[in-house]
Amino acid sequence: MKFLTLREVPGFLALLRLPAGSKLPDWATNGSFWCAVSTPDGLSLVCDPRSLPAILPGLRIEGPWRAFRVDGTLDLALTGILASLSAPLAKAGISIFAVSTFDTAYLLVKADTWEAAKAALAGAGHQVT
Numbered sequence: 001m002k003f004l005t006l007r008e009v010p011g012f013l014a015l016l017r018l019p020a021g022s023k024l025p026d027w028a029t030n031g032s033f034w035c036a037v038s039t040p041d042g043l044s045l046v047c048d049p050r051s052l053p054a055i056l057p058g059l060r061i062e063g064p065w066r067a068f069r070v071d072g073t074l075d076l077a078l079t080g081i082l083a084s085l086s087a088p089l090a091k092a093g094i095s096i097f098a099v100s101t102f103d104t105a106y107l108l109v110k111a112d113t114w115e116a117a118k119a120a121l122a123g124a125g126h127q128v129t
Helices: 081-091 111-123
Strands: 005-018 035-039 042-047 061-070 096-100 105-110
Touching (some): 061 081, 061 111, 081 105
Antiparallel strands (some): 005 042, 005 061, 035 042, 061 105, 096 105
């Protein structure tokens, strides 16, 4: 198994789901880190919690979360990247939300588990900076 270098993504994040067929709201793209995935089940968003409108009736909003970024560009043929990160976190009882891009992977953990997540990842041999 290859050990990975993880970097902290500054700030906090919120997770929420808008109803199926929703358009991407302008406020969701504020901030340096955001993600939107549309499926027949709904529009899932990861965004800066400071961007959320004051009133979003009936929506489940989860947060705050913090994120690790896998350092470097990952070849799309690599296998086991998320498994090598999620296994030590699962063993420590820490839930995750994973986001992948064309170049790398991001691992989100609840903010109140941040220090325990860093310790679990470091204990598994990964470098956390």
